[in-house]
Amino acid sequence: MGILNDLFEYWPRLVEGLCISIQLALLAYVIGIPGGLVFAVATMARSKLIRTTAVVLVEIGRGVPALVVLQIIYFGLPINLGGFLAAGIAFGLTTSAYTSEIIRGGLQAVPKGELEAAQALGMKYATTLRDVIVPQGMRIALPALVSFCVLMFQATTLAFTIAVPELMAITRSISSQTFQFFNMFVIAGLMYGVITISASLAVERLERRLAKHV
Template sequence: MSWLADWAGYLPQMMSGLSVSLMIAAVSIVVGYPLGLVLSVMVSQKNLILRTIALAVVEVGRGAPALVILYLFYYGLPKFGIAFDSITAACLALIWNAAAYSSEIMRAGIQSVARGQREASNALGLSQRDTFFRIVMPQGMRSAIPGLMGVAIQMFQGTSLAYAIAVPELMKSAYNIGSEDFNYLEIFVLAGVCYAVISMPATWISVFFEKRLGQHT
Protein backbone atom coordinates (compact mmCIF):
# COMPACT_ATOMS: atom_id res chain seq x y z
CA MET A 1 0.00 0.00 0.00
CA SER A 2 2.95 2.32 0.63
CA TRP A 3 3.82 2.10 -3.08
CA LEU A 4 0.33 3.24 -4.02
CA ALA A 5 0.60 6.21 -1.70
CA ASP A 6 3.99 7.10 -3.16
CA TRP A 7 2.68 6.70 -6.72
CA ALA A 8 -0.15 9.12 -5.98
CA GLY A 9 2.47 11.71 -5.10
CA TYR A 10 4.63 10.96 -8.14
CA LEU A 11 1.86 10.96 -10.76
CA PRO A 12 1.44 14.74 -11.15
CA GLN A 13 5.13 15.04 -12.05
CA MET A 14 4.94 11.98 -14.31
CA MET A 15 2.01 13.40 -16.26
CA SER A 16 4.10 16.22 -17.72
CA GLY A 17 6.58 13.68 -19.08
CA LEU A 18 3.77 11.47 -20.37
CA SER A 19 2.25 14.40 -22.25
CA VAL A 20 5.60 14.98 -24.01
CA SER A 21 5.82 11.28 -24.91
CA LEU A 22 2.31 11.33 -26.35
CA MET A 23 3.06 14.49 -28.32
CA ILE A 24 6.21 13.02 -29.88
CA ALA A 25 4.39 9.78 -30.71
CA ALA A 26 1.47 11.69 -32.26
CA VAL A 27 3.79 13.80 -34.44
CA SER A 28 5.71 10.73 -35.60
CA ILE A 29 2.46 9.00 -36.61
CA VAL A 30 0.67 11.99 -38.17
CA VAL A 31 3.70 12.91 -40.28
CA GLY A 32 5.28 9.47 -40.65
CA TYR A 33 2.27 7.60 -42.06
CA PRO A 34 1.70 9.93 -45.05
CA LEU A 35 5.43 9.78 -45.77
CA GLY A 36 5.19 6.00 -45.50
CA LEU A 37 2.43 5.98 -48.11
CA VAL A 38 4.57 8.10 -50.46
CA LEU A 39 7.53 5.75 -49.94
CA SER A 40 5.38 2.67 -50.56
CA VAL A 41 4.22 4.13 -53.88
CA MET A 42 7.78 5.11 -54.83
CA VAL A 43 9.09 1.61 -54.08
CA SER A 44 6.49 0.19 -56.46
CA GLN A 45 7.46 2.52 -59.32
CA LYS A 46 9.24 1.32 -62.45
CA ASN A 47 11.55 4.34 -62.36
CA LEU A 48 14.85 2.97 -61.05
CA ILE A 49 16.00 6.24 -59.45
CA LEU A 50 12.78 6.78 -57.48
CA ARG A 51 12.67 3.15 -56.43
CA THR A 52 16.31 3.16 -55.30
CA ILE A 53 15.91 6.35 -53.25
CA ALA A 54 12.76 5.06 -51.57
CA LEU A 55 14.32 1.67 -50.83
CA ALA A 56 17.38 3.34 -49.30
CA VAL A 57 15.21 5.50 -47.02
CA VAL A 58 13.05 2.52 -46.00
CA GLU A 59 15.88 0.07 -45.41
CA VAL A 60 17.95 2.51 -43.36
CA GLY A 61 14.87 3.50 -41.36
CA ARG A 62 14.02 -0.13 -40.64
CA GLY A 63 17.54 -1.51 -40.37
CA ALA A 64 19.18 1.09 -38.13
CA PRO A 65 18.14 1.15 -34.45
CA ALA A 66 15.94 4.12 -33.62
CA LEU A 67 18.53 5.26 -31.06
CA VAL A 68 21.19 5.46 -33.78
CA ILE A 69 18.89 7.60 -35.95
CA LEU A 70 18.14 9.75 -32.92
CA TYR A 71 21.87 10.34 -32.33
CA LEU A 72 22.35 11.02 -36.03
CA PHE A 73 19.87 13.92 -35.94
CA TYR A 74 20.95 15.31 -32.56
CA TYR A 75 24.72 14.77 -32.52
CA GLY A 76 25.65 14.07 -36.14
CA LEU A 77 23.99 16.82 -38.18
CA PRO A 78 25.47 19.74 -36.19
CA LYS A 79 28.80 18.82 -37.80
CA PHE A 80 27.26 20.08 -41.06
CA GLY A 81 25.78 23.17 -39.48
CA ILE A 82 22.30 21.65 -39.02
CA ALA A 83 21.23 21.69 -35.39
CA PHE A 84 17.92 20.69 -33.83
CA ASP A 85 16.69 20.96 -30.28
CA SER A 86 16.20 17.67 -28.49
CA ILE A 87 12.42 17.40 -28.99
CA THR A 88 12.65 18.20 -32.71
CA ALA A 89 15.44 15.65 -33.15
CA ALA A 90 13.35 13.01 -31.37
CA CYS A 91 10.34 13.79 -33.57
CA LEU A 92 12.40 13.60 -36.78
CA ALA A 93 14.02 10.31 -35.80
CA LEU A 94 10.70 8.65 -34.96
CA ILE A 95 9.05 10.12 -38.07
CA TRP A 96 11.70 8.40 -40.18
CA ASN A 97 11.22 5.19 -38.21
CA ALA A 98 7.42 5.33 -38.52
CA ALA A 99 7.58 6.12 -42.24
CA ALA A 100 9.94 3.23 -42.93
CA TYR A 101 7.91 0.61 -41.07
CA SER A 102 4.51 1.86 -42.19
CA SER A 103 5.60 1.99 -45.86
CA GLU A 104 6.19 -1.75 -45.94
CA ILE A 105 2.87 -2.45 -44.22
CA MET A 106 1.03 -0.18 -46.66
CA ARG A 107 2.83 -1.67 -49.66
CA ALA A 108 1.82 -5.16 -48.53
CA GLY A 109 -1.77 -3.99 -48.08
CA ILE A 110 -1.87 -2.39 -51.53
CA GLN A 111 -0.36 -5.46 -53.16
CA SER A 112 -2.94 -7.67 -51.45
CA VAL A 113 -5.72 -6.10 -53.53
CA ALA A 114 -6.74 -8.58 -56.22
CA ARG A 115 -5.39 -7.81 -59.68
CA GLY A 116 -8.85 -8.45 -61.08
CA GLN A 117 -10.13 -5.29 -59.44
CA ARG A 118 -7.54 -3.22 -61.30
CA GLU A 119 -8.54 -4.93 -64.54
CA ALA A 120 -12.21 -4.30 -63.85
CA SER A 121 -11.57 -0.61 -63.19
CA ASN A 122 -9.60 -0.35 -66.43
CA ALA A 123 -12.49 -1.98 -68.26
CA LEU A 124 -14.79 0.68 -66.82
CA GLY A 125 -12.53 3.38 -68.22
CA LEU A 126 -11.06 4.62 -64.94
CA SER A 127 -7.64 6.24 -65.14
CA GLN A 128 -4.70 4.74 -63.24
CA ARG A 129 -4.92 7.62 -60.77
CA ASP A 130 -8.62 7.03 -60.08
CA THR A 131 -8.05 3.28 -59.89
CA PHE A 132 -5.38 3.73 -57.24
CA PHE A 133 -7.12 6.35 -55.10
CA ARG A 134 -10.69 5.05 -55.39
CA ILE A 135 -10.25 1.29 -55.68
CA VAL A 136 -6.83 0.05 -54.63
CA MET A 137 -5.74 2.36 -51.81
CA PRO A 138 -8.97 2.23 -49.72
CA GLN A 139 -8.90 -1.56 -49.71
CA GLY A 140 -5.15 -1.74 -49.14
CA MET A 141 -5.27 0.69 -46.24
CA ARG A 142 -8.13 -1.22 -44.68
CA SER A 143 -6.10 -4.42 -44.55
CA ALA A 144 -3.08 -2.47 -43.25
CA ILE A 145 -4.92 -1.05 -40.21
CA PRO A 146 -3.82 -3.71 -37.67
CA GLY A 147 -0.18 -3.41 -38.70
CA LEU A 148 -0.29 0.38 -38.60
CA MET A 149 -1.77 0.30 -35.12
CA GLY A 150 1.11 -1.93 -34.08
CA VAL A 151 3.58 0.63 -35.43
CA ALA A 152 1.76 3.37 -33.51
CA ILE A 153 2.27 1.42 -30.27
CA GLN A 154 5.91 0.92 -31.20
CA MET A 155 6.34 4.66 -31.76
CA PHE A 156 4.84 5.48 -28.35
CA GLN A 157 7.15 3.03 -26.63
CA GLY A 158 10.05 4.31 -28.72
CA THR A 159 9.68 7.77 -27.22
CA SER A 160 11.50 6.37 -24.17
CA LEU A 161 14.71 6.49 -26.25
CA ALA A 162 14.48 10.28 -26.29
CA TYR A 163 15.65 10.15 -22.69
CA ALA A 164 19.14 9.66 -24.14
CA ILE A 165 19.17 13.25 -25.46
CA ALA A 166 17.51 14.79 -22.40
CA VAL A 167 13.99 15.16 -23.82
CA PRO A 168 11.69 15.71 -20.82
CA GLU A 169 9.50 12.72 -21.67
CA LEU A 170 8.16 10.01 -19.37
CA MET A 171 11.43 8.17 -18.69
CA LYS A 172 13.33 11.40 -18.12
CA SER A 173 10.67 12.51 -15.65
CA ALA A 174 10.90 9.15 -13.90
CA TYR A 175 14.67 9.39 -13.65
CA ASN A 176 14.51 12.92 -12.28
CA ILE A 177 12.01 11.88 -9.61
CA GLY A 178 13.99 8.77 -8.72
CA SER A 179 17.24 10.72 -8.37
CA GLU A 180 15.70 12.80 -5.59
CA ASP A 181 15.59 9.90 -3.11
CA PHE A 182 17.18 7.08 -5.16
CA ASN A 183 13.94 5.12 -5.01
CA TYR A 184 14.33 4.01 -8.61
CA LEU A 185 12.48 0.70 -8.32
CA GLU A 186 9.15 2.27 -7.40
CA ILE A 187 9.36 5.06 -9.93
CA PHE A 188 10.45 2.89 -12.86
CA VAL A 189 7.70 0.38 -12.09
CA LEU A 190 5.26 3.30 -12.18
CA ALA A 191 6.73 4.42 -15.53
CA GLY A 192 6.19 0.88 -16.85
CA VAL A 193 2.59 0.98 -15.64
CA CYS A 194 2.06 4.29 -17.46
CA TYR A 195 3.36 2.80 -20.71
CA ALA A 196 1.24 -0.33 -20.23
CA VAL A 197 -1.96 1.60 -19.47
CA ILE A 198 -1.75 3.15 -22.94
CA SER A 199 -0.09 0.35 -24.92
CA MET A 200 -2.21 -2.58 -23.74
CA PRO A 201 -5.65 -1.15 -24.69
CA ALA A 202 -4.17 -0.09 -28.04
CA THR A 203 -2.97 -3.67 -28.55
CA TRP A 204 -6.42 -5.05 -27.72
CA ILE A 205 -8.00 -2.65 -30.21
CA SER A 206 -5.50 -3.78 -32.85
CA VAL A 207 -6.36 -7.45 -32.23
CA PHE A 208 -10.07 -6.61 -32.39
CA PHE A 209 -9.68 -4.92 -35.78
CA GLU A 210 -7.58 -7.82 -37.06
CA LYS A 211 -10.25 -10.33 -36.06
CA ARG A 212 -13.02 -8.24 -37.61
CA LEU A 213 -11.09 -7.92 -40.85
CA GLY A 214 -10.44 -11.67 -40.85
CA GLN A 215 -14.15 -12.43 -40.39
CA HIS A 216 -15.06 -10.03 -43.17
CA THR A 217 -12.54 -11.62 -45.51
Protein backbone atom coordinates in the same frame (compact mmCIF):
# COMPACT_ATOMS: atom_id res chain seq x y z
CA MET B 1 2.53 0.58 0.03
CA GLY B 2 5.70 2.42 -0.91
CA ILE B 3 4.84 2.18 -4.60
CA LEU B 4 1.35 3.55 -3.99
CA ASN B 5 2.73 6.41 -1.92
CA ASP B 6 5.22 7.31 -4.65
CA LEU B 7 2.49 7.02 -7.27
CA PHE B 8 0.20 9.49 -5.49
CA GLU B 9 3.03 11.84 -4.60
CA TYR B 10 4.56 12.09 -8.06
CA TRP B 11 1.43 11.44 -10.14
CA PRO B 12 1.20 15.00 -11.63
CA ARG B 13 4.78 14.94 -12.87
CA LEU B 14 4.46 11.41 -14.22
CA VAL B 15 1.24 12.24 -16.08
CA GLU B 16 2.92 15.31 -17.55
CA GLY B 17 5.74 13.12 -18.82
CA LEU B 18 3.28 10.55 -20.18
CA CYS B 19 1.43 13.29 -22.08
CA ILE B 20 4.68 14.38 -23.70
CA SER B 21 5.41 10.76 -24.64
CA ILE B 22 2.00 10.49 -26.29
CA GLN B 23 2.46 13.81 -28.11
CA LEU B 24 5.86 12.68 -29.32
CA ALA B 25 4.42 9.41 -30.62
CA LEU B 26 1.59 11.27 -32.39
CA LEU B 27 4.11 13.56 -34.09
CA ALA B 28 6.04 10.50 -35.25
CA TYR B 29 2.84 9.04 -36.70
CA VAL B 30 1.90 12.27 -38.46
CA ILE B 31 5.31 12.33 -40.14
CA GLY B 32 5.89 8.62 -40.53
CA ILE B 33 2.64 7.14 -41.83
CA PRO B 34 2.24 9.53 -44.80
CA GLY B 35 5.96 9.07 -45.44
CA GLY B 36 5.50 5.31 -45.33
CA LEU B 37 2.69 5.58 -47.87
CA VAL B 38 4.90 7.62 -50.20
CA PHE B 39 7.73 5.08 -49.92
CA ALA B 40 5.32 2.17 -50.40
CA VAL B 41 3.92 3.66 -53.60
CA ALA B 42 7.44 4.54 -54.78
CA THR B 43 8.67 0.96 -54.28
CA MET B 44 5.86 -0.16 -56.60
CA ALA B 45 6.53 2.52 -59.22
CA ARG B 46 7.01 1.60 -62.86
CA SER B 47 10.21 3.63 -63.05
CA LYS B 48 13.20 1.50 -62.06
CA LEU B 49 15.08 4.57 -60.80
CA ILE B 50 12.28 5.62 -58.46
CA ARG B 51 11.69 2.06 -57.32
CA THR B 52 15.38 1.38 -56.61
CA THR B 53 15.88 4.69 -54.81
CA ALA B 54 12.85 4.07 -52.59
CA VAL B 55 13.96 0.52 -51.75
CA VAL B 56 17.47 1.70 -50.82
CA LEU B 57 16.13 4.48 -48.58
CA VAL B 58 13.69 2.12 -46.88
CA GLU B 59 16.38 -0.47 -46.21
CA ILE B 60 18.69 2.18 -44.79
CA GLY B 61 15.87 3.46 -42.59
CA ARG B 62 15.10 -0.03 -41.36
CA GLY B 63 18.76 -0.88 -40.81
CA VAL B 64 19.81 2.17 -38.79
CA PRO B 65 18.67 2.00 -35.13
CA ALA B 66 16.18 4.64 -34.03
CA LEU B 67 18.62 5.82 -31.35
CA VAL B 68 21.29 6.51 -33.98
CA VAL B 69 18.80 8.44 -36.13
CA LEU B 70 17.81 10.43 -33.05
CA GLN B 71 21.40 11.37 -32.29
CA ILE B 72 22.06 12.35 -35.91
CA ILE B 73 19.00 14.63 -36.08
CA TYR B 74 19.65 16.27 -32.71
CA PHE B 75 23.44 16.55 -32.66
CA GLY B 76 24.44 16.16 -36.29
CA LEU B 77 22.34 18.77 -38.09
CA PRO B 78 23.72 22.32 -38.33
CA ILE B 79 20.48 23.78 -36.92
CA ASN B 80 18.99 23.48 -33.44
CA LEU B 81 15.55 21.93 -33.76
CA GLY B 82 14.94 21.50 -30.06
CA GLY B 83 14.68 18.13 -28.36
CA PHE B 84 10.98 17.48 -28.91
CA LEU B 85 10.95 18.35 -32.63
CA ALA B 86 14.23 16.51 -33.27
CA ALA B 87 12.86 13.40 -31.57
CA GLY B 88 9.59 13.65 -33.48
CA ILE B 89 11.40 13.89 -36.81
CA ALA B 90 13.78 11.05 -35.96
CA PHE B 91 10.99 8.73 -34.86
CA GLY B 92 8.94 9.85 -37.86
CA LEU B 93 11.72 8.83 -40.25
CA THR B 94 12.04 5.45 -38.56
CA THR B 95 8.27 5.03 -38.66
CA SER B 96 8.13 5.85 -42.36
CA ALA B 97 10.75 3.20 -43.16
CA TYR B 98 8.98 0.44 -41.26
CA THR B 99 5.40 1.35 -42.13
CA SER B 100 6.29 1.49 -45.83
CA GLU B 101 6.69 -2.28 -45.82
CA ILE B 102 3.43 -2.74 -43.93
CA ILE B 103 1.56 -0.46 -46.30
CA ARG B 104 3.17 -2.03 -49.37
CA GLY B 105 1.91 -5.41 -48.20
CA GLY B 106 -1.57 -3.96 -47.85
CA LEU B 107 -1.47 -2.40 -51.31
CA GLN B 108 -0.30 -5.64 -52.89
CA ALA B 109 -3.10 -7.52 -51.13
CA VAL B 110 -5.79 -5.60 -52.99
CA PRO B 111 -7.63 -8.15 -55.19
CA LYS B 112 -6.47 -8.19 -58.79
CA GLY B 113 -10.09 -8.05 -59.90
CA GLU B 114 -10.35 -4.52 -58.53
CA LEU B 115 -7.45 -3.40 -60.70
CA GLU B 116 -8.83 -5.18 -63.75
CA ALA B 117 -12.21 -3.53 -63.24
CA ALA B 118 -10.56 -0.11 -62.99
CA GLN B 119 -8.62 -0.76 -66.20
CA ALA B 120 -11.80 -1.92 -67.93
CA LEU B 121 -13.42 1.39 -67.00
CA GLY B 122 -10.52 3.24 -68.62
CA MET B 123 -9.17 4.70 -65.38
CA LYS B 124 -5.62 6.01 -65.45
CA TYR B 125 -3.05 4.39 -63.17
CA ALA B 126 -2.79 7.44 -60.91
CA THR B 127 -6.58 7.54 -60.51
CA THR B 128 -6.72 3.81 -59.84
CA LEU B 129 -3.99 4.17 -57.24
CA ARG B 130 -5.77 7.06 -55.52
CA ASP B 131 -9.35 5.78 -55.63
CA VAL B 132 -8.97 2.00 -55.57
CA ILE B 133 -5.61 0.68 -54.43
CA VAL B 134 -4.67 3.07 -51.60
CA PRO B 135 -8.06 3.15 -49.78
CA GLN B 136 -8.41 -0.64 -49.78
CA GLY B 137 -4.73 -1.29 -49.13
CA MET B 138 -4.67 1.04 -46.13
CA ARG B 139 -7.70 -0.70 -44.69
CA ILE B 140 -5.98 -4.07 -45.05
CA ALA B 141 -2.78 -2.72 -43.47
CA LEU B 142 -4.54 -0.88 -40.64
CA PRO B 143 -4.26 -3.54 -37.88
CA ALA B 144 -0.54 -4.04 -38.54
CA LEU B 145 -0.03 -0.27 -38.63
CA VAL B 146 -1.70 0.17 -35.27
CA SER B 147 0.41 -2.65 -33.81
CA PHE B 148 3.57 -0.95 -35.04
CA CYS B 149 2.39 2.37 -33.62
CA VAL B 150 2.22 0.69 -30.21
CA LEU B 151 5.86 -0.35 -30.57
CA MET B 152 6.79 3.15 -31.69
CA PHE B 153 5.13 4.60 -28.60
CA GLN B 154 7.35 2.39 -26.47
CA ALA B 155 10.39 3.58 -28.46
CA THR B 156 9.74 7.18 -27.38
CA THR B 157 11.59 6.25 -24.18
CA LEU B 158 14.78 6.84 -26.20
CA ALA B 159 14.02 10.56 -26.21
CA PHE B 160 15.36 10.86 -22.67
CA THR B 161 18.86 10.67 -24.19
CA ILE B 162 18.41 14.19 -25.59
CA ALA B 163 16.67 15.56 -22.47
CA VAL B 164 13.10 15.51 -23.76
CA PRO B 165 10.97 15.53 -20.57
CA GLU B 166 8.91 12.47 -21.47
CA LEU B 167 7.86 9.79 -18.99
CA MET B 168 11.19 7.96 -18.84
CA ALA B 169 13.15 11.18 -18.32
CA ILE B 170 10.77 12.28 -15.55
CA THR B 171 11.04 8.84 -13.93
CA ARG B 172 14.83 8.95 -13.99
CA SER B 173 14.81 12.46 -12.56
CA ILE B 174 12.55 11.53 -9.66
CA SER B 175 14.51 8.33 -9.02
CA SER B 176 17.82 10.19 -8.83
CA GLN B 177 16.33 12.58 -6.28
CA THR B 178 14.56 10.02 -4.09
CA PHE B 179 16.67 6.90 -4.77
CA GLN B 180 13.41 4.97 -5.17
CA PHE B 181 14.55 3.48 -8.46
CA PHE B 182 12.58 0.25 -8.19
CA ASN B 183 9.30 1.92 -7.23
CA MET B 184 9.51 4.63 -9.86
CA PHE B 185 10.43 2.35 -12.75
CA VAL B 186 7.68 -0.09 -11.78
CA ILE B 187 5.20 2.79 -11.85
CA ALA B 188 6.49 3.95 -15.23
CA GLY B 189 6.28 0.41 -16.58
CA LEU B 190 2.68 0.12 -15.42
CA MET B 191 1.78 3.44 -17.06
CA TYR B 192 3.32 2.32 -20.35
CA GLY B 193 1.58 -1.02 -19.94
CA VAL B 194 -1.86 0.55 -19.54
CA ILE B 195 -1.43 2.42 -22.83
CA THR B 196 0.05 -0.48 -24.80
CA ILE B 197 -2.33 -3.14 -23.50
CA SER B 198 -5.33 -0.91 -24.22
CA ALA B 199 -4.02 -0.30 -27.73
CA SER B 200 -3.43 -4.03 -28.26
CA LEU B 201 -7.00 -4.81 -27.24
CA ALA B 202 -8.21 -2.12 -29.63
CA VAL B 203 -6.18 -3.74 -32.43
CA GLU B 204 -7.78 -7.13 -31.78
CA ARG B 205 -11.25 -5.57 -31.84
CA LEU B 206 -10.38 -3.69 -35.04
CA GLU B 207 -9.16 -6.89 -36.70
CA ARG B 208 -12.42 -8.68 -35.84
CA ARG B 209 -14.50 -5.83 -37.22
CA LEU B 210 -12.49 -5.63 -40.44
CA ALA B 211 -12.62 -9.41 -40.86
CA LYS B 212 -16.39 -9.19 -41.18
CA HIS B 213 -16.00 -7.10 -44.32
CA VAL B 214 -13.40 -9.29 -46.01
